[in-house]
Amino acid sequence: MRFYVNVDHVATVREARRTDEPDPVRAAMLVELAGADGITVHLREDRRHVSERDVRLLMETVRTGVNLELAAATDVLDIACDLRPMQATLVPERREEVTTEGGLALGEQGIRTATGEAVERLSSAGIRTSLFVDPDEKTLEISADLGVTAVELHTGEYANAADRKEKDAQMARLRAATQTAIDLGLAVHAGHGLTYENVTPVAAIPLIEELNIGHSIVSRAVLVGMERAVREMGVLIREARSGVLAS
Numbered sequence: 001m002r003f004y005v006n007v008d009h010v011a012t013v014r015e016a017r018r019t020d021e022p023d024p025v026r027a028a029m030l031v032e033l034a035g036a037d038g039i040t041v042h043l044r045e046d047r048r049h050v051s052e053r054d055v056r057l058l059m060e061t062v063r064t065g066v067n068l069e070l071a072a073a074t075d076v077l078d079i080a081c082d083l084r085p086m087q088a089t090l091v092p093e094r095r096e097e098v099t100t101e102g103g104l105a106l107g108e109q110g111i112r113t114a115t116g117e118a119v120e121r122l123s124s125a126g127i128r129t130s131l132f133v134d135p136d137e138k139t140l141e142i143s144a145d146l147g148v149t150a151v152e153l154h155t156g157e158y159a160n161a162a163d164r165k166e167k168d169a170q171m172a173r174l175r176a177a178t179q180t181a182i183d184l185g186l187a188v189h190a191g192h193g194l195t196y197e198n199v200t201p202v203a204a205i206p207l208i209e210e211l212n213i214g215h216s217i218v219s220r221a222v223l224v225g226m227e228r229a230v231r232e233m234g235v236l237i238r239e240a241r242s243g244v245l246a247s
Contacts, residue, residue: 001203001241003234004067005031006040006191006214011049013218024050025057027218027226032064034230038086040191040212042069043076044093052079059083067212069132072111072118081125088122089152089189089212090115091132103134103154106142116146123147130189135177140184150187152212153177155202159193171201178207196220196236203240211237 010024028039039062043055058066065086070076071093080088092104092111106112115131122129130150133139134157143151158170174190181188190202191212203211213233220229 001208001237002037002210003237004038004040004210004212005036005217005230005233006042006069006212007031007218008040008042008049009215009218011051011054015049024054025061027221028058028062030226031230032062034227035234036064036230037210038062038065038067040067040069040089040214042091043079045071045074045076055079056083059085067130072114077118077121080127081121084125084127087128087130087150089130089132090118102156103132103136103139106131106133106139106146112142112146119146119148130187132192135173137177137180140177140181140186143181144184144186148186150189150210151181152189152191152210153181153208154192155190155194156192158202159195159198174202175205178205182207196233199233199236200240203237204243 007024007027010022010027014022031039039058041050041055041058043050043052067087067089068080068085069089069091070080072090090104104111104115106115119129129148130152131143131148132152132154133143135153140151153174158167158174161167161170178188188208189210189212190208194202194211194213195216217229217233
């Protein structure tokens, strides 16, 4: 399983004071030193945290791979096609939200059309494409029809489940969606709201090949340092996968 670290919230801390630190590019270097498989970064239309400068420097310095998150109908699509990251993940984006609140609403014609056009442009530029979607069968079918390589399953409802019964139900939903996506020929990634306390069951789903985790790691890094925070999450993921292989 690949383990990507999202460095957006390093930039969030920087922008709280409109200064030049902490630097998400330097953070990404520490993330790689700690053994992560890649860097995820979301360049939003409103540039509320990560800047275009950050992304361009990351493309020059990251030695593993950059997964660039972006919305379909923004100028960031032009930047992505110019920079050609290893992977682009299309996500929904609303100005009033604190962070991404759910998967792409591909059932809406306008969103489906814009997403399809973005996928075509990114693919033509030689960029591996992924869609951030809810674990819903119809949405996965539409994703496959749009020609993407992968989907990233939104794990927020699992992460925010109020009790064990609801959490178990959301885990069952994630497992079913993973199998559906595989049957449709899609690679499966997962992320959103994953923490040191809840990542193990998701990491243990055998067919998921990539996790994207950010806020929890950055939060822990404030207390113990970035390299240690990344290594501790990596250990949890590897232990969960080892259990899968041993079973």
